Amino acid sequence: MISLTFKNLLVHRRRTLSTMVAIIAGVAFLAGTLIFTDTLTSTIDGVVADGNADADAVVRAPESTDVGFAQSGAPIPASLLSAVEELPQVAEADVRITGYAQLLDPDNTPVVEQGDAAVVGFNWIDSEALNPFRLVDGSLPAEGEIVIDRGSATRSGYRIGDIATVLTRHDPQAFTISGIADYGTRDSQGGAGAVLFDRTTAEAFLSTPGQVNAIAATAADGVSASELSDALDAQLDGVEVLTGDQFVAEDQGGVDDQVGPFRTFLLVFAAIALLVTAFIINNTYAITVAQRSKEMAMLRALGASRRQVVTSVVIEATVTGALAGVIGIGAGIGVAALLQVLIEQLGVKLPSGPLVIQQASMIAAFVVGLVVVVLSAFLPARGAGRIPPIQALRSIGVENVAVTRRRWVTGAVLASTGASLLFVGLSNRQIGAAGLGALAAFVAVLVLGPIYVRPLGRLLGLPFAASGISGEIATQNAIRNPRRTARTASALMIGVALISFMAVFGASLTTSFGSSLDKNFHGTHVIDSGVEDPDGGFSTQLARDLKSAPGIATSSEFRITSATVNGEPDVDLEAYDAATLDDLIDLGTVDGDLTSLGTDGIAIDRDYASDNDLQLGSEVPVALSTGERETTVRAIYDGSEWLGSQFLDIAAFDQLLPQSLTYRIYVDGTDEAVDAASADLPSAQVLDRAEFFDQVSGIIDQFLGVIYALLALAVLIALLGVGNTLSLAIYERTREIGLLRAVGMTRRQLGAAVRDEAIITALLGTSTGIGLGVLIGWTVVRTLEDRGFDTVTLPVVPLVVIAVTGAVAGGLIATIPARRAARLNVLDALEAV
Numbered sequence: 069m070i071s072l073t074f075k076n077l078l079v080h081r082r083r084t085l086s087t088m089v090a091i092i093a094g095v096a097f098l099a100g101t102l103i104f105t106d107t108l109t110s111t112i113d114g115v116v117a118d119g120n121a122d123a124d125a126v127v128r129a130p131e132s133t134d135v136g137f138a139q140s141g142a143p144i145p146a147s148l149l150s151a152v153e154e155l156p157q158v159a160e161a162d163v164r165i166t167g168y169a170q171l172l173d174p175d176n177t178p179v180v181e182q183g184d185a186a187v188v189g190f191n192w193i194d195s196e197a198l199n200p201f202r203l204v205d206g207s208l209p210a211e212g213e214i215v216i217d218r219g220s221a222t223r224s225g226y227r228i229g230d231i232a233t234v235l236t237r238h239d240p241q242a243f244t245i246s247g248i249a250d251y252g253t254r255d256s257q258g259g260a261g262a263v264l265f266d267r268t269t270a271e272a273f274l275s276t277p278g279q280v281n282a283i284a285a286t287a288a289d290g291v292s293a294s295e296l297s298d299a300l301d302a303q304l305d306g307v308e309v310l311t312g313d314q315f316v317a318e319d320q321g322g323v324d325d326q327v328g329p330f331r332t333f334l335l336v337f338a339a340i341a342l343l344v345t346a347f348i349i350n351n352t353y354a355i356t357v358a359q360r361s362k363e364m365a366m367l368r369a370l371g372a373s374r375r376q377v378v379t380s381v382v383i384e385a386t387v388t389g390a391l392a393g394v395i396g397i398g399a400g401i402g403v404a405a406l407l408q409v410l411i412e413q414l415g416v417k418l419p420s421g422p423l424v425i426q427q428a429s430m431i432a433a434f435v436v437g438l439v440v441v442v443l444s445a446f447l448p449a450r451g452a453g454r455i456p457p458i459q460a461l462r463s464i465g466v467e468n469v470a471v472t473r474r475r476w477v478t479g480a481v482l483a484s485t486g487a488s489l490l491f492v493g494l495s496n497r498q499i500g501a502a503g504l505g506a507l508a509a510f511v512a513v514l515v516l517g518p519i520y521v522r523p524l525g526r527l528l529g530l531p532f533a534a535s536g537i538s539g540e541i542a543t544q545n546a547i548r549n550p551r552r553t554a555r556t557a558s559a560l561m562i563g564v565a566l567i568s569f570m571a572v573f574g575a576s577l578t579t580s581f582g583s584s585l586d587k588n589f590h591g592t593h594v595i596d597s598g599v600e601d602p603d604g605g606f607s608t609q610l611a612r613d614l615k616s617a618p619g620i621a622t623s624s625e626f627r628i629t630s631a632t633v634n635g636e637p638d639v640d641l642e643a644y645d646a647a648t649l650d651d652l653i654d655l656g657t658v659d660g661d662l663t664s665l666g667t668d669g670i671a672i673d674r675d676y677a678s679d680n681d682l683q684l685g686s687e688v689p690v691a692l693s694t695g696e697r698e699t700t701v702r703a704i705y706d707g708s709e710w711l712g713s714q715f716l717d718i719a720a721f722d723q724l725l726p727q728s729l730t731y732r733i734y735v736d737g738t739d740e741a742v743d744a745a746s747a748d749l750p751s752a753q754v755l756d757r758a759e760f761f762d763q764v765s766g767i768i769d770q771f772l773g774v775i776y777a778l779l780a781l782a783v784l785i786a787l788l789g790v791g792n793t794l795s796l797a798i799y800e801r802t803r804e805i806g807l808l809r810a811v812g813m814t815r816r817q818l819g820a821a822v823r824d825e826a827i828i829t830a831l832l833g834t835s836t837g838i839g840l841g842v843l844i845g846w847t848v849v850r851t852l853e854d855r856g857f858d859t860v861t862l863p864v865v866p867l868v869v870i871a872v873t874g875a876v877a878g879g880l881i882a883t884i885p886a887r888r889a890a891r892l893n894v895l896d897a898l899e900a901v
Contacts, residue, residue, distance in 0.1 A: 087348075087349065087352050087388055087392075087792070088388055088391060088392040088395070089392075089788055089792075090344075090345045090348040090349065090785050090788055090789060090792070091345060091349065091388070091389055091392035091393065091396065091437060091440075091441055092392045092395050092396040092399060093341065093345065093396070093399075093781060093784065093785045093788070094338075094341045094342040094344070094345035094396070094437060094440065094785065095342075095392065095393050095396025095397065095399075095400070095433055095434070095436075095437035096396040096397075096399035096400045096402075096403045097337070097338045097341045097342075097400075097403055097781055098335075098338040098341070098342065098396075098400070098433045098436060098437065099396060099397045099399075099400025099401075099403065099404075099429070099430060099433035099434075100399075100400040100401070100402070100403025100404040100406070100407055101331070101334040101335055101337075101338045101403075101404075101407065102400075102426075102429035102430075102432065102433055103400055103401060103403075103404035103423055103424065103425055103429065104334070104403075104404040104407045104408060105327055105330065105331040105334065106424045106425075106426050106429055107404065107422075107423050107424040108327055108330075109327050110424040111258055111424075112258060112320075112327075113320045114258075115251070115254075115257050115258045116316055116319045116320050117316055117320075118200050118251060118252035118253075118254070119200045119251075119257070120200075120284075120312050120315055120316045120319075121200065121252070122197040122198060122286060122312075123197075123198055123284040123285070123286065123312040123315070124285060124286050124287040124293040124296050124297075124311065124312050125284070125285045125287070125293060125296045125297045125300055125309060125310065125311055125312060126164075126282055126283070126284050126285075126309070126310050126311075126312065126315045127144070127148065127152065127282060127283040127284075127285070127300055127304060127307050127308070127309050128144060128281070128282040128283075128307065128308055128310070129142035129143065129144050129306075129307060129308065129694075130142075130306075130307070130308045142693065142694035142695060143275055143276065143279035143280060143281060143694075144279070144280060144281075144282070144283070144307055145278060145279065145280075146163055146271070146278050146279060146280045147278070148283055148304060148307070149161060149162070149163055149280075149283055151303060151304060152283055152285055152300060152303075152304070155299050155300065155303055156288065157287060157288055157291045157295060157296045157299040157300075158285045158286070158287070158288060158296065158299075158300075159197075159285075159286045159287060159288045159289070160195040160197055160198060160285065160286045161195075161198075161283060161284065161285040161286070162193045162194065162195050162198050162199075162283070162284060163191065163193075163267065163280040163281075163282070163283055164190075164191070164193070164280060164281050164282040164283065164284055165189075165190065165191040165267070165270040165271060165274050165275050165280050165281055166188055166189065166190055166274060166281050167188070167189050167236065167237070167270075167273070167274030167275060167727055168187065168188070168189065168235075168236060168237055168274070168604075168605075168727075168729055169187060169188060169189025169234055169235070169236050169263040169265075169273070169274065170182065170187040170234065170235040170236075170261065170263075170751055171187070171216060171220055171224070171232060171233075171234055171261055171263055172232065172233040172234070172235065172240075172750060173223075173224040173225070173226075173232075174224065174225065174226075174230075174232075176233065176750055177750055178235075178750060178751055179220045179223050179224045179261055180220065180223070180259070180260065180261030181598070182597065182598065182599040182604045182605075182751065185258070185259040185260045185261065186257070186260040186261070187260065187261045187263075188257070188260060188261070188262055188263075189234075189236065189262075189263045189264070189265060189270065189273065189274045190262060190263070190264045190265070190270065190274075191264070191265055191266070191267045191270035191271075191274075191280075192208055192209050192215060192264045192265065192266060192267070192270075193284075194208075195286070197286050198284045198285075198286065200251055200252055201215070201217070201249040201250065201251055201262070201264060202249055202250045202251075202252070203215065203247050203248075203249050204218060204248055204249060204250050205228060205247060205248040206228040206245070206246050206247030206248055207246050207247050208246065208247060208266075209246050209247065209264055209265055209266045209269075210246065210266055211266060211268065211269060212243060212244060212269075213243055213244045213245070213246035213266070214232070214234065214243040214244070214245060214246065214263050214264060214265055215245070215246060215247040215248065215249050215263075215264040216232070216245060216247075216248060216249070216261075216262065216263055216264070217248070217249055217250070217251060217255065217256045217257070217260075217261065217262040218248050218249065218250050218255040218256065219254075219255040219256030219259065219261075220256065220261045220262070221245075221248045222255065226245055227245070228245060228246065228247065228248065229244065229245065230244070230245050231243070231244055231245075232244075232245055234263055234273075235606065235607060235749065235750075235751055236273040236274065236607065237273075237607050237608060237609075237727060237729060238273060238607060238609065239607065239609055239748075240607075240748055240749065241273070249262075249264065274727075275727070276726065284312075285300070293311040293312055293313065294311060296311075297309050297310065297311045334407065334778075337778040337779065337781075337782075340562065340563070340566065340779065340782045341781050341782045341785060342436070342437070342440050343562060343782075344559045344562055344563060344782045344785045344786050344789075345440060345441075345444075345785055346440050346443070346444040347444075347555055347558055347559035347562070347786075347789065348559055348785060348786070348788070348789035348792065349385070349440075349441055349444035349445060350444040350445070350447065350448065350555065351552065351555040351556055351559070351789060351792075351793060352789075352792060352793075352796065353381065353385065353444070353445045353448035353449070354447075354448045354451070354551075354552070354555070355552060355793065355796045355797070356448075356796065357381065357448045357449070357451055364377050377449075378449045378450060381445060381448065381449035382442060382445060382446065382449050384445075385441050385442050385444075385445035385449070386438065386441070386442055388441065389437060389438045389440075389441030389442060390434075390438060392437070392441070393433075393434040393437045393438055393441075394434070396433070396434075396437060397430050397433055397434060400430075400433065401423060401425070404423055405423070410774050410777050410778070411774065475515060475516070475518065475519070476519065478515050479512050479515040479516035479519065482508050482509075482511050482512035482515060483508075483509065483512040483516070485505075485508045485512075486505045486506070486507075486508030486509035486510075486511075486512055487505070487509070488505070489501050489502070489504050489505030489508060490502055490505035490506065490509065490847050491505075492505070493505055493847065493851050494847065494850055494851060497851055497852075497853065497854050498851070499848070499851050499852065502847050502848060502851040503848075505847070506843075506844040506847055506848070509840065509843065509844070510565070510840060510844070513558075513561070513836060513840055514558050514561075517550075517554030517555070517557065517558050517836075518550040518551045518553075518554040519550070520836075521547060521550040521553050521554045521557070521832060522547045522550050524832060524835070524836075525543065525546045525547040525550075525553065525828060525832060526543065526547060528828050528831045528832060528835065529542065529543030529546060529547075529824075529828050530543075532824045532827075532828065536817075537813070537817065538817045538818075538820040538821040538824060539820075539821075539824050541808075541821045542820075542821045542822070542823075542824030542825040542827075542828060543824075543825075543828060545797075545801075545821070545825045546825050546828040546829055546832075552793065552797075553829055553832065556789055556790055556793045556829055556833070557829055557830075557832040557833035557836065558833070559785070559786040559789050559833070560783065560786035560787065560789075560790065560829075560830060560833025560834065560837065560874065561832075561833045561834075561836045561837040561840065562782065562786070562837070563779050563780075563782035563783035563785075563786055563837070564783065564833060564834045564837025564838060564841065564870060564874060565836075565837040565838070565840040565841040565844070566779050566782075566841065567775075567776055567779050567783070567837075567841065567870060568837060568838045568840075568841025568842055568845065568867060568870060569841040569842075569844045569845045569848075570772055570775050570776070570779075570841075570845075571772070571841070571845070571863045571866045571867060571870075572841065572842055572845025572846065572849065572860070572861070572862060572863065573845050573848060573849060574768050574769070574771075574772040574863075575861040575862070575863040575866075576845070576849040576857055576859060576860050576861045577768055577857065578764075578765045578768050578769075578861070579859045579861040580849075580856055580857045580858050580859050581761070581764055581765070581768075581856075582761055582765075583858055583859055584709055584710070584856055584858070585757060585760070585761055587654065588653060588654040588708060588709070588710055589652065589653060589654075589710070589734070589757070590651065590652050590653070590654065590736065591622075591652045591734045591735050591736040591757075592735060592736050592737060592738075592739075592742075592756065592757065593734075593735040593736075593737065593739075593742045593754060593755060593756055593757075593760075594732060594733070594734060594735070594755045594757075594760045595610070595732065595733040595735060595742070595746055595752050595753065595754050595755070596732050596752070596753045596755055596760070596763070597729070597730065597731055597732060597751065597752065597753070598753050599731070604729065604731070605627065605728075605729030605730045605731045605732075606729060606730050606749055606751045606752045607729070607730065607749060608625070608627075608722075608728070608729065608730050610730065610733065610745065610746055610749050610752060611623065611625035611645070611718075611730050611733050613745055614733065614735060614737075614742075614745050617737075617741055617744070617745045618741060619737050619738040619740060619741025619742075619744075620735060620736070620737035620738075620741050620742070620745065621736040621737055622648045622651050622652065622735075622736045623645070623648065623652075623733055623734065623735045623736070623737070624644050624645040624648045624649045624651075624652050624653075624733070624734045625643075625644065625645050625718050625730055625732075625733050626642065626643070626644055626730070626731050626732040626733065626734065627642070627643045627718065627721050627725075627728050627729065627730060627731050628640055628641065628642050628643070628731050629641055629643075629692065629693070629721075629725060629728060630693075631690055631691060631692050631693075632689075632690070632691040633688065633689075633690050633691075633714060634680060634688050634689060634690075635689070639712075639714075640712055641690065641692070641712075641714070641715070641716065642711060642712050642714075642715040642716070643715060643716045643717065643718050643720060643721040643728075644711075644715055644717070644718065645717070645718050646662040646663060646665045646671065646703075646715075646717040646718075647662065647663045647717075649662065649734075650662060651736070652734040652735075652736060653708060653710050653711065653734065654708060655705040655706060655707075655708055655711070656705060656706025656707065656708070657705070657706050658703055658704070658705045658706075659684060659703065659704045659705075660684050660701070660702050660703035660704055661702060661703060662702075662703045662705075664702045664703075665702050665703065665716065665717035665719075665720070666702075666717060666719060666720070667717070667719045667720045667722075667723045667724075668697065668698070668699055668700060668720070669699060669700050669701075669702035669703070669716070669717065669720075670688050670690070670699040670700065670701055670702065670714055670715070670716055671701075671702065671703035671704070671705060671714065671715050671716075672688070672701055672703075672704055672705075672713060672714045673704070673705055673706065673707035673708075673711070673713050673714070674704055674705070674706055674707060675707060675713070676713035676714060677701070677704050682701055683701065683704075684701055684702065684703075684704060685700060685701060686700070686701045687699070687700060687701075688700075688701060688714070690716075692724050692725060693725075694724055694725055695724065697720075697724065699716070699720075709855060709856030730752075733752075739756065742754055783874075783877075786833065787830070787874075787877050787878065787881045788881065790826050790829050790830060790833075790878055790881055790882070791826070791881040791882060791884065791885060793829075794822060794825065794826055794882055794885040794886075795884070795885045795888070798822070798885055798888055798889045798892075801889075802892065805818065805889055805892050806892065809892070815890035815891070816890070818886075818889055818890045819886035819887065819889065819890040820886075822882055822885055822886035822889050822890075823879045823882045823883070823886050824879075825882070826878040826879055826881060826882030826885075826886075827875050827878045827879045827882075829878060830874045830875050830877065830878025830879075831871070831874065831875050831878070833874065834870060834871045834874035834875065835871065838867055838870060838871060842862065842867070845860075846860050
């Protein structure tokens with residue numbers, strides 16, 4: 069049986085190759101995702117390791133909450149350095165000072181945008197062992213001078229002796245470039261911009277005089293890192309001491325935390341591609357088993373057991389999956405490069421570095437792909453084992469086209485369950501119930517596919533049938549085997565449904581934001597930092613200048629950081645100029661007094677207060693990277709999609725996070741006044757209401773574009789499945805084709821019939837996919853009505869484009885099967901059995 073299986077694979081090479089194409093695409097996407105995220109993690113991990121390669125111990129303030137990768141916690145006294153240097157276990161030690169520093173090019177625009185990569189300032193460390201930067205040209209920075217990384221020098225064209233402006237949390241300052249440095253063996257920190265100052269200047273512009281972020285030390289000869297750490301811990305009070313390895317591992321763990329959700333995001337699309345692949349493989353083997361039923365019945369008649377027949381099909385699927393998996397892993401390298409291009413379309417500048425191909429990831433991609441193939445082929449394989457020997461007397465195998473009562477019942481139960489959950493979700497604004505309902509509806513459509521294929525296929529085939537005999541035959545062929553057609557169309561439906569859902573969701577999000585902008589924002593301008601990182605931004609001086617600037621009626625500064633609030637970690641804690649916030653953003657009814665927040669008050673929305681049993685006067689603990697504080701609830705507001713569930717006053721951030729930056733400023737003023745006030749701060753984007761709407765909608769469109777591109781692979785796999793199904797069906801209809809040609813059907817008419825059948829099948833998948841996607845999108849948006857989604861928008865033009873593209877692609881993918889059918893020799897076709 070094994071020998072026969074391999075012979076079948078060789079004899080039916082075209083069938084084997086067409087099956088492999090879908091598997092290759094699915095495995096390639098999975099492998100590419102793993103390669104891409106492994107590369108990203110490895111590159112950033114390498115940057116972290118380079119920055120701490122020779123540090124045996126690091127002294128810092130105890131962290132009350134996780135500050136994340138490349139962020140600075142509370143400062144410590146610089147005077148601790150002398151106490152560290154006095155220890156006999158210490159060979160060398162120096163302070164580390166980091167903070168926001170953005171280099172401007174000669175045209176006064178940022179060399180590195182914060183949205184693309186980090187922009188960080190450092191103190192120059194004299195110890196070569198502790199300084200990851202290596203001077204490649206010029207001299208060390210003195211007062212009024214800076215050293216910049218070679219990557220920034222290349223991008224800006226700066227040379228030694230040039231004057232450059234640097235943005236910090238203070239006013240813009242001009243410095244002379246004294247040197248250019250590499251970061252270890254790299255020209256930059258993975259694309260980040262670096263500005264290095266002398267220690268005094270670094271304390272003044274990046275920290276506070278007498279305060280530093282950390283102290284790094286190397287161990288004396290014969291002293292281990294742990295011994296050094298223990299000695300420092302015994303010598304110093306009120307600080308935390310980590311070994312160099314612990315510090316690196318902690319920062320690299322922060323990298324994993326940041327990359328993890330991104331990896332999950334991409335793996336979801338890889339799973340979708342593999343799900344579509346499973347449909348195609350299942351359909352392919354269902355067809356081939358039916359077509360080979362005479363062959364398998366003959367084997368049963370000659371003594372082969374059911375297990376042997378099943379094993380033969382499973383082995384065939386395993387060999388096909390293994391070969392395709394190997395090729396898919398190779399193709400995954402190209403997919404990884406493509407993913408990098410797609411992600412950069414979001415405006416995310418990824419750190420450069422060679423692709424990292426980890427053996428474990430490749431094995432995982434191969435095994436997952438192989439398991440999907442074998443499981444998808446197992447049900448048809450079981451069907452092959454049930455073929456009775458008497459079927460050997462038939463002239464050709466026939467696939468079972470009957471729709472069972474069990475399918476009717478299962479589909480009805482799923483549909484009713486889905487409808488009930490959707491009703492509950494909509495009635496109670498419960499996104500979880502609505503999501504489960506949408507999933508049940510999705511599965512119900514898949515189960516009921518063979519039932520609705522015939523009526524819907526006849527409807528979609530009317531224009532083709534009206535065009536002549538080719539269209540009539542195409543329509544009949546499309547619906548003659550509803551189970552097969554449903555499987556083929558369902559693979560396409562999955563991708564189209566997800567694309568349609570995202571189209572509805574994105575259009576509704578854009579429309580709802582525009583509506584919210586009109587109703588809830590009372591200002592004239594938004595000054596935006598354009599960064600995603602909550603700790604990014606620009607100098608807080610601009611917000612202070614706006615308060616006294618002529619032509620500015622009112623303004624409210626907005627800052628944000630990660631914190632633990634009321635015991636809940638990783639909360640995006642916001643801060644506003646609370647005294648003016650309600651003048652610019654509608655908060656509804658406010659209980660208490662926003663102007664009384666001060667440095668120890670907090671404002672919360674009504675839902676948060678209800679969920680956490682809080683009221684005016686309640687205490688809410690807040691833990692920031694610089695320490696913990698009990699805050700008192702001094703205001704409760706109705707809530708706003710523009711704000712989070714709680715916020716502090718800017719005064720609290722000034723006290724608790726003196727290094728924090730302005731994330732955004734809401735302003736009510738004239739164009740001239742706002743432009744004049746921000747003219748010296750090129751990192752601040754001044755947007756009027758229309759420009760702010762365009763910026764947000766542009767981000768949404770950009771994000772949707774990437775999602776569409778990722779889902780396009782699943783749609784492509786499904787379309788390949790349409791072509792594969794037609795190719796296999798032509799073999800099944802060889803005799804029929806001969807009869808049609810014998811009674812006068814031309815080659816052109818026959819080719820048109822095959823192409824029209826593909827288009828009808830594609831329209832079945834796209835129409836059900838669009839309908840299901842719109843239903844899910846409408847449900848989700850209506851469920852989120854209390855979170856700012858006040859308008860359901862159907863993007864008619866994109867949905868029509870999806871339908872037309874699906875039909876055209878279906879016709880194109882059928883070109884090769886149509887040519888094959890038209891070229892069949894009439895006499896040979898009539899003799900086929």
